[in-house]
Amino acid sequence: MEYVSTRGSAPTLSFEDVTLAGLASDGGLYVPREWPRLTQDEIADLAGLGYVETCVRICAPFVKGSLTGDELRVLATEAYGSFAHAATVPVVQLDAQHWLMELFHGPTLAFKDVALQLLGRLFETFLANSERQLTIIGATSGDTGSAAIHALAGLERVDVFMMHPKGRISDVQRRQMTTMIAPNIHNLAIEGSFDDAQAHVKRMFGDPAMNRRFDLSAVNSINWARLMAQVVYYFYTAVRLGAPERKVAFSVPTGNFGDVFAGYVAAQMGLPIERLIVATNVNDILHRALSSGDYSVGTVTATAAPSMDIQVSSNFERLLFDMCGRDGPGLAAMMAGFEKEKRLSISDNMQAAATLFTSARIDPDEMSLALRWAQAEAGELIDPHTAIGLAAARQSDLPPHVPIVTLATAHPSKFRDAVERASGARPRLPNRLGGLMDREERCETIHGGYEAFADYVSAHARVRA
Numbered sequence: 001m002e003y004v005s006t007r008g009s010a011p012t013l014s015f016e017d018v019t020l021a022g023l024a025s026d027g028g029l030y031v032p033r034e035w036p037r038l039t040q041d042e043i044a045d046l047a048g049l050g051y052v053e054t055c056v057r058i059c060a061p062f063v064k065g066s067l068t069g070d071e072l073r074v075l076a077t078e079a080y081g082s083f084a085h086a087a088t089v090p091v092v093q094l095d096a097q098h099w100l101m102e103l104f105h106g107p108t109l110a111f112k113d114v115a116l117q118l119l120g121r122l123f124e125t126f127l128a129n130s131e132r133q134l135t136i137i138g139a140t141s142g143d144t145g146s147a148a149i150h151a152l153a154g155l156e157r158v159d160v161f162m163m164h165p166k167g168r169i170s171d172v173q174r175r176q177m178t179t180m181i182a183p184n185i186h187n188l189a190i191e192g193s194f195d196d197a198q199a200h201v202k203r204m205f206g207d208p209a210m211n212r213r214f215d216l217s218a219v220n221s222i223n224w225a226r227l228m229a230q231v232v233y234y235f236y237t238a239v240r241l242g243a244p245e246r247k248v249a250f251s252v253p254t255g256n257f258g259d260v261f262a263g264y265v266a267a268q269m270g271l272p273i274e275r276l277i278v279a280t281n282v283n284d285i286l287h288r289a290l291s292s293g294d295y296s297v298g299t300v301t302a303t304a305a306p307s308m309d310i311q312v313s314s315n316f317e318r319l320l321f322d323m324c325g326r327d328g329p330g331l332a333a334m335m336a337g338f339e340k341e342k343r344l345s346i347s348d349n350m351q352a353a354a355t356l357f358t359s360a361r362i363d364p365d366e367m368s369l370a371l372r373w374a375q376a377e378a379g380e381l382i383d384p385h386t387a388i389g390l391a392a393a394r395q396s397d398l399p400p401h402v403p404i405v406t407l408a409t410a411h412p413s414k415f416r417d418a419v420e421r422a423s424g425a426r427p428r429l430p431n432r433l434g435g436l437m438d439r440e441e442r443c444e445t446i447h448g449g450y451e452a453f454a455d456y457v458s459a460h461a462r463v464r465a
């Protein structure tokens, strides 16, 4: 499989190179040259398969030329062996129409583990064949950072510089990052929002001086391999609920548009999806973009679902690429305008290419109501991000015979103060997190903007001799 940039002028890459690359050299994001298709029979054949085998079948076309099926199977077996549930990603029924896809049984209790446990192993495999020393620069609103650090701590050939917005993530999220003390892990708190951190990451990929000195790479959903791994659970869950004969809808709590874009990829591959509901909190740029074509950046508001406090959604560019007929130079011009003006108007023609999506903006009261509904009706304590997805699912106009699966993206104990405020119940951290709240923390605060971040990376990243 070959990968092309959404902005049309970066070199095409193999799966191995795209995994190690991060952002494309023209500032775009890599996507497969074309979407592989599964026949309805091939989808039906997924019934009864375990998570690892489903992963091998779905990812095979994407890794072709870089990994064999057997190599992928070994990595997936190790990756999902670290999950605390035998089904890896179980599905729980809430009522006749609503289901939860529990994505939080990995080591850091959020859906990010599903992709990062695999990505860490892909890095190890590909680096074993090369002399490269990677400098990973990342931005997190709490969950990508913890999952990446757990997947990569201690790796010889990888240094990780992970920025989070100081004071704007939960105590559990922070500690999951800062208590992982390893020589290759650098936790950096920045004064600002997740968007500021993500902007630093993107700027560094375009910084010639940093690129000359360091082999930069990414663990955010900039990295195609992250999304590939997330496509798997849409197939796995839909087949369990009757696909391909029965269409399923998904409601996805959304911030950087990675998770829901993975659902879109599943649909392009042939999975019969009735609808993808994009659920945002009050940071609603994606809701405005999909409902009225208004993709304009507002200021980030802190909410009880901090992982979704995002205004500039990286992966929306991947959807725009398809929406404009894969016209790379055209999209490059559009994105240059967006980066300057902080606004983009999406034409009716382009919107017509995105009819699979609807969207909803969920305010704090609606979030709390959904959280309490799940607790009262089904005895399920859910986290605020999941509650936003569930609120959007319950507001949808889908007929009762269409199952709606809400992606449960985090364990409630990751956001226990917010859950307690909304429900009165305080979720317990699973035992496997042990003495998380008592361990020593290590984190540097970056005072200043991009230059201060670049100085820190320059002073601490290892370069191979």
Ligand SMILES: Cc1ncc(COP(=O)(O)O)c(C=O)c1O
Residues within 6 Å of the ligand: 110, 111, 142, 143, 144, 221, 253, 254, 255, 256, 257, 258, 259, 260, 307, 308, 385, 386, 409, 410
């Ligand atoms: C718990 C949780 N839910 C939802 C999201 C939104 O996912 P995405 O950024 O892929 O849209 C995030 C952050 O990415 C998250 O950490």
Ligand SMILES: N[C@@H](CCOP(=O)(O)O)C(=O)O
Residues within 6 Å of the ligand: 139, 140, 141, 142, 143, 144, 145, 194, 219, 220, 221, 222, 255, 256, 258, 307, 308, 314
């Ligand atoms: N919510 C995310 C934000 C980063 O998103 P990513 O999917 O691009 O890594 C987080 O928890 O860090």
